[in-house]
Amino acid sequence: MRDQLSTMLKEAMKAGDKRRVGTVRLIQSALKDKDIELRPSGKTVGDEDIAAVLRKMVKQRQDSIAIYDGAGRDDLATQEREELAIIAEFMPAEMDEAGLRAAIEDAVTETGAAGPKDMGKVIAAMKAKHAGRIDFGQASGLVKTVLAERQG
Numbered sequence: 001m002r003d004q005l006s007t008m009l010k011e012a013m014k015a016g017d018k019r020r021v022g023t024v025r026l027i028q029s030a031l032k033d034k035d036i037e038l039r040p041s042g043k044t045v046g047d048e049d050i051a052a053v054l055r056k057m058v059k060q061r062q063d064s065i066a067i068y069d070g071a072g073r074d075d076l077a078t079q080e081r082e083e084l085a086i087i088a089e090f091m092p093a094e095m096d097e098a099g100l101r102a103a104i105e106d107a108v109t110e111t112g113a114a115g116p117k118d119m120g121k122v123i124a125a126m127k128a129k130h131a132g133r134i135d136f137g138q139a140s141g142l143v144k145t146v147l148a149e150r151q152g
Helices: 002-015 018-041 047-070 074-088 097-111 116-130 136-151
Strands: none
């Protein structure tokens, strides 16, 4: 991922694409901050951490777009949309609903979950295997449904 960012930065600089250069630098800066944050614990930044940083940056851009649109600041909203599109290029592909349901079923079977009270176990198992590829806000509703079906 870091090599891909460096390559993209060089290409954007050669092409004179200021927006892409700035956005890639923002991503690199956020990853460096994560490196510094994890340094005392002896951990290194893995794919899961990179995906979390990118998700956070996407969420920030989405929130900013909503605020700028509400305030009638189309120029700033456009800038945020452009950054969002660049950041999204680095995001791992999210699972479709069929893949998500299959991952939930696997996690339920693996953990032996019997009902809604076991939701935490199922989510933890899914995070261990599929971090960065699942929107857990969306997945939690489906996990509840699957566990309710199993119980009932």
